[in-house]
Amino acid sequence: MLVTGVALLFDVVRVFLPSLITLYGRAGETDPASMGLYAALWFVLPFAAVPAARLTSPRVVTMAGAVALVAARLGLQAADGGTPQLLLASAGVTAGLGLPLRLRADAAGTWVPAGLIGGLAASSIVHLALDRVDLVWRGGPLPWLAVAALCLAFLWSVRLSPASPAPAPAAVWFAFGPMLMLAGMYCGGPAVLAQDTGQHSAPFTALAVALQVVALCAAVVYAWTTSWGWTAGLFLVAGVAAAETGVQGLPALVTAVALGACAGAAGQQADTTAGGRGGVAVLGGMLVFLAGAFLYYAAFDADLGFPNALVPVAVAVLVAAVAVRAGRRHRTAPVRRAPRRWGSIALSSALLAGFLTWQSPPATRTITGDEFTLVAYNIRMGFGLGGRLDLDRVAAWAAARRPDVVLLSEVDRGWLLNGGHDDLARIARGLGMRYYFAPAADRLWGDALLTNLPVAEIGSTRLGRHGYPTGAQAQSIVLEVGDHEVGIVNTHLQEPRGQAPEVAAIVRRLAANTLPPGVGVAGPRPVIVAGDLNTTPSDPQMRVLEAAGLSDPLRALGDPPTSPADAPVRRIDHVLISDGLTAVAADAPRVPFSDHLPLVVRLRLK
Known part of the structure; x- marks a missing residue:
């Protein structure tokens, strides 16, 4: 019962969080306090179930909560974004959090830690196996059948679950909320792979996924x-701290295993004296989840006064403290043996997940002639105007334009806030292109280049913040287009007044095409600057870029506006070019896959 219930709740949370910032508000523009209050409302409402559970039949409360959670999850599968998606996800969170008020009494205390972690693990493994695009974002009969089967299994288990005379202690229920946050941040794949490099080989990626499943x-x-005792907390804090300092791979695996050990330590013995504290405890723990997630991601839009990396570390310390305290109180708890077949189950699951996520990088290719097509698109983490995850539709649309180079902004590779998706890997799979990621706000959020053209040089320069909280970078690339080299600067400016001069300096460096002595005379290398510059053609920052030898060819090609996507009135997305290039055609197609419109430009080398 717990496994299926937690898996459903995790599903709903992965929809609720991105819906909060794409439908209720807009990150970076909507007041964070307003979004926080809206989210808190749905996390506080379940407290009303505490007196209700005492005034009516426990079985009625349990079944009502279960039916509400299932209805919300099925509704999300049917919803096509918009306000229905936001409200269904919000109601699903409330229903899912209210369930433990009765589940804590129905579930046998000795099974609760494994049930809670089992639900988190099952949800994370399915998330990995689905290439981190959950069933809720997929159409067709197969996702519907899978979701319906999960919902039926959950309802059946709730119906058959008898009341337990020895419920789990309040400590393990309280720890669930913080553990949910840590599982969402470190157990869904992104922390295992180094996201700040180019595309990995298929065997390496599959191995990383398989190791995550085993963990x-x-x-x-x-x-x-x-069986870990107090060392579980030590390993958990060490794993999270190492991951937040930039160490990738092993720390994420250690964190996943330590979460399970901490849950076991926190729920070592049944608690016959807890009364109704467990229900309140789980809601208190979920408020920790909300506060922790809100603080961590709010740092990218506001100055917290301290590094946001301290937030998950503090949450890990809290889980460790709960586990150690509970473990000391029950030092005589028996140590149980692991199930005999867990190794074969883990290995089979790991092999299946690795096989399903196998993705070989395409081979590089050259083009003949002097023309090529470039697409520049701020994809808003892959969420369209209706709040739906549109990664596959973005890839299908872009593929139809037959681009040679694709430049993406606001690429998310695993933020819990956005559902833990890897936008770049999914779009690259759909396009059949190699990708190169450049972190900006942190190692999971930034800009990217996709191309199968030969790459002669690639790097990333972190731009100054200039008082703005969201980080920015300038990805510099040298591509081989036919017999020519073309420099590209791919960037998303956050504070254009301070960052435009930095980009201009990078343009001048790329344009300085030098050759070894005796080879010949080097001419200036053609350079392109593209991306969301948060600058209109008339802004002073544009004059700074023009002084570096750039021009705006779109002015003569219709000057298409790009923002906002539903009613564009201004152009803040650009493709600027230097001497040696000319724009043959340009367009800003009206597609609903982001809050920006893309730019499609056909360029010719002179």
Whole structure:
């Protein structure tokens, strides 16, 4: 019962968080306090179920909550974004959080830690196996059948679950909320792979996914065996701290396993004296989840006065403290043996997930002639105007334009706030292109280049913040187009007044095409600057870029506006070119896959 219920709740949370910033508000523009209050409302409402659970039949409360959660999840599968998606996800969160008020009494205390971690692990493994595009974002009969089967299994388990005379202690229920946050940040794949480099080989990626699956299976085992004691908390804090300092790979795996061990330590023995504290405890823990997630991601839009990396570390310390305290109170708890077949189950699941996510980088190719097509698009983390995750539709649309180079802004590679998706890998798969990622706000959010043309040089320069909280970078690339080299600067300016001069300096460096002595005379290399510059053609920052030898060819080609996408009135997305290039055609297609419109430009080398 717990496994299926937690999996459904995790599904709903992965929709609720991005809906909050794309439908209720807009990150960076809507007052964070307003979004925080809206989210808090749905996390506080379940407290009303505490007196209700005492005034009516426990079975009625349990079934009502279960039916509400299932209805919300099925509704999300049917919803096509917009306000219905926001309200269904919000109601699903409330229903999902209200369930533990009765589940804590129905679930046998000894099984609760493994059940909670099992739900988180099962959801994370399915998330990985689905290439991190969850069933809720997929159409067709197969996703519907899978979701319906999960919902039926959950309802059936709730119906058959008897009341337990020995419920789990309040500590493990309180720890669930913080553990949900840490699982969402570190157990969905992004923390295992180095996202700040180019595309990995297929075997490496598959191995990383397989190791993550094995770690998640091990977490469930350790939640059952409870054999780590206080060291579980130590490993958890160390793993999270190492991951936040930029160490990738092993820390994420350690964090996943340690989460299970901490859950086991926190729920070592049943608690017959807890009364109704467990229900309140789980809601309190979920408020920690909300506060922690809100603080961590708010730092990218506002100055918190301290590094946001301290937030998940503090949450890990809290989980560790709960586990250590509970473990000391129950030092005589028996150590259970791991199930005999857990190794074969883990290995089979790992092999399947690795196989399903196998993605070989395409081979490089050259083009003949002197023309090529470039697409520049701010994809808003892959969420369209209706709040739906549109990665596959973005890829299908772009592929139809037959681009040679695709430049993306606001690429998310695993933020919990956006559902833990890898936008870049998914779009690259649909386009059949190699990709190169450049972190900006942090190692999971930034800009990207996709191309199969030969890349002679690539790098990324972090731009100054100039008082703006969101980080920015300038990705510099040298591509081989036929017999020529073309320099490209791919960037998303956050504070154009301070960052435009920095980009201009990079343009001058790229344009200085030098050759070894005796080879010949080097001429200036043609350079393109493209992306969301948050600058209109008439702004002073544009004069700074023009002084570096750039011009705006779109003015003579209709000057198409790009923002906002539903009613564009201004152009803040640009493709600027230097001498040696001319724009043959340009367009800003009216597509609903982001809050910006893309630019499609056909360029010719002179």
